[in-house]
Amino acid sequence: MAVSLREYRAKIKSTQSMKKITRAMELIAASRIIKAQQHAAAAEPYARELTRAVSAVATFSNVDHPLTTEKDDPKKAAVLVICSDRGLAGAYSSSVLKEAERLTEKLHSEGKEVEYYLTGRKSESYFNFRGREFVKSWTGFSDKPEYANAREIGDELVAAFNAGLEDPAEGGQAAPERAVDELHIVFTRFRSMLTQEPDVIRLLPLEVVEGTEAPPSDEVLPLYEFEPSESEVLDALLPKYVNARIYYCLLQAAASELAARQKAMKSATDNAQDLIEKYTRIANQARQAGITQEISEIVGGANALADATAGSE
C-alpha cells in the first residue's frame, strides 16, 4: 500500500508541473490573439481601398487582364496550404490538411493536375513524411505573418501563373511546363474565438467581386481617369491585390492558429486539473487504507496477545 501511495504522489506532482506548462501556453496564445486581431484590423484599410480601386477599374474598363481571364482548358492547379509551424493547437493543422486533401480530390476529379505550395512546418513535414512533392514552402512566420511574407509568396505564385501565359512579345508560351492555370488557397477562417473553419478560396483567375470587404453596392463609383492607361493601372494593381489577399489569409490563419492553441491548451489544463483531483482522491484512499490496515493489525495483535496471556493464567 505504501508503494502505490508514493506512486500516486509522484503522478500528482508531474501532472501539476504539466498543468503549469499548458496554462502558460494558454496565456501566451491568448495574449497573442489580441495582437493578431490588431494586425488584421490594421491591414483592413489597405485591403478595403485596394478592393475599391480594383472594382472601379473592373467596372469602368473592358480590359481583359490575364489574371482575371478564365482559361479555356485548365489543366494544372496550384494549391497554397496555409498551416502552422508548431503543433499543440488541437485539430488545427490536421483540419487544414484534410481540407487540402478534399480539394485535391475535387481537382483531380475535374482532370487537373495539382501542385502544392506550403506555408508552415506542419504541412511541410506532412508532405515529407508521405514522400509527396511540393514546389516550394515557406516557414517560420505562421503565428505572426508580415506583409513581406505575403509579398514573397504572392510574387512566386503570380510568376507561376504568368509562366503559362502566352507572351505576345515573344510569341508563344514562355514556360508551359510550369504553367499554372488556377490558384487555390486553403486556410483557416477566423470566425470567433470559439470557431475557426478551414476554407478554400480561388485566388486566380481573380473574381474581383469577392473581396474582403466589397464596397456597398448602392455606392456609385466615380468616373475615374486612368493614368497612364486602364490596362497599365490594372497591371500594377492586380498583383498587389493578390498579395493583399494572401496577407489577409495569412492573418486569418494566424489568428485561428492562436485561438485553436488557446482552446487546446485550456482543455489540457482542465484535464490536468481533473487528473490531479482524481489522483489525490486515490492517494487519500490508499493512505486511509494503509492506516486502517495498520490499526486492524495492531488491534489483532493486541487481542492475540491478550488471549495468549488469558490462556496461560
Add this chain to the structure above:
Amino acid sequence: MADGTLEVSLVAADRVVWSGEAREVLAKTSEGEIGILIGHAPVMSSLVPGVVEIVTEEERIVAATEEGFLSVADDRVSILSEDAFMADEIDAEAARAEVERLSPEGDSIELRRAEAKVRAAEKS
C-alpha cells in the same frame, strides 16, 4: 471652390501611415509629378517609388512610398503603397548607405526605394 479640405489617407499594407485633412497633395506617378487640390477630377494612377507631400493648414507632411496607387474622387485622396514611411521614421544614414551599396549595381527597384527614402528625409 477653395472651401473644404481634402480627405487624405496614406495607407501601407499593414497600417495606416497618416490620415487626416489637407489642402494639397503632391505625389510622383509613373507619368510624372501630380498635384492635387480640392475639386480635382477623379483620377486613378500608379505611383512610382518617391516622395509624397501632404500639405495641411498647419504643417507639411513628407513620406517615402514604394510602388503603389493614388486614387482621387470626391475630394477623397487615397495613397496606397505596400510600404510607406513618414520622413521622421526614416533612418537617413541607413538609407544613404543603402543607396551607396546599391548604386554600383545599376538601376533597380531597391535602389529607387532607397533613393525615395533619402529624398524624403532631406525634404522634411
